[in-house]
Amino acid sequence: EDQVTQSPEALRLQEGESSSLNCSYTVSGLRGLFWYRQDPGKGPEFLFTLYSAGEEKEKERLKATLTKKESFLHITAPKPEDSATYLCAVLPFYSGGSNYKLTFGKGTLLTVNP
Amino acid sequence: DSGVTQTPKHLITATGQRVTLRCSPRSGDLSVYWYQQSLDQGLQFLIQYYNGEERAKGNILERFSAQQFPDLHSELNLSSLELGDSALYFCASSGTSGSSYEQYFGPGTRLTVT
Numbered sequence: 001e002d003q004v005t006q007s008p009e010a011l012r013l014q015e016g017e018s019s020s021l022n023c024s025y026t027v028s029g030l031r032g033l034f035w036y037r038q039d040p041g042k043g044p045e046f047l048f049t050l051y052s053a054g055e056e057k058e059k060e061r062l063k064a065t066l067t068k069k070e071s072f073l074h075i076t077a078p079k080p081e082d083s084a085t086y087l088c089a090v091l092p093f094y095s096g097g098s099n100y101k102l103t104f105g106k107g108t109l110l111t112v113n114p
Numbered sequence: 115d116s117g118v119t120q121t122p123k124h125l126i127t128a129t130g131q132r133v134t135l136r137c138s139p140r141s142g143d144l145s146v147y148w149y150q151q152s153l154d155q156g157l158q159f160l161i162q163y164y165n166g167e168e169r170a171k172g173n174i175l176e177r178f179s180a181q182q183f184p185d186l187h188s189e190l191n192l193s194s195l196e197l198g199d200s201a202l203y204f205c206a207s208s209g210t211s212g213s214s215y216e217q218y219f220g221p222g223t224r225l226t227v228t
Contacts, residue, residue, distance in 0.1 A: 031215065032215050034215075034216070034217075036219075041202075041222075041224070042221060042222070043116065043118075043204050043206075043219035043220050043221050043222050044157070044204070044219045045116070045219070046116075046216055046217070046218055046219075049215065049216055087157065089157075091215055100145065100147075100162065100169075100170070100208060100214075100215050100217070101159050101162060101170040101172065102147075102159060102217065103159070104156055104157040104158075104159075105156070106156040107156065
């Protein structure tokens with residue numbers, strides 16, 4: 001069974017204090033790993049897709065990286081508006097045809113204080 | 115704005131009742147996914163439709179059913195509602211931009227069963 005574990009569950013940072021969120025996964029073969037941002041009561045907002053170990057993607061203050069067992073979301077010099085829950089999800093290789101069932105982790109709640 | 119729309123935004127109903135949630139995918143997307151999000155379970159995949167056909171199923175209860183219509187909108191039907199069905203229900207779609215694996219989420223329907 002596919003498993004996604006995110007840590008820490010919650011993280012408090014001061015504005016400008018860089019840090020990383022972790023997503024560890026267990027899947028028979030990884031077709032893709034996805035990062036989403038979710039604000040309270042809103043739908044998840046797509047951030048990145050990573051396909052292979054060593055791949056990196058960047059967007060503003062966020063950078064996502066991927067290894068064979070985990071992914072990191074690095075947040076550089078965060079601002080209060082970066083406060084949200086960050087979700088990681090995996091899509092396994094055995095999903096055939098157009099079966100694109102994602103398994104999500106429970107997320108990391110990031111709070112950035114001014 | 116992801117381009118995915120969901121109605122209604124909020125729904126309050128009593129135990130034993132039946133409700134229908136509606137989703138319109140992004141223009142041209144053929145896949146629609148339904149997810150349930152509760153505080154303790156996180157984001158759980160329910161079911162996927164692709165161009166009108168069921169493609170993947172998660173831990174969807176027998177009391178729940180879904181369909182995708184020829185115009186590609188989808189409906190999730192929840193019947194014999196229980197208190198534990200109170201949650202946020204999200205629809206997502208994929209297929210037309212970037213990778214076809216990337217799912218774009220709607221704003222959700224908050225269901226409260228009293």
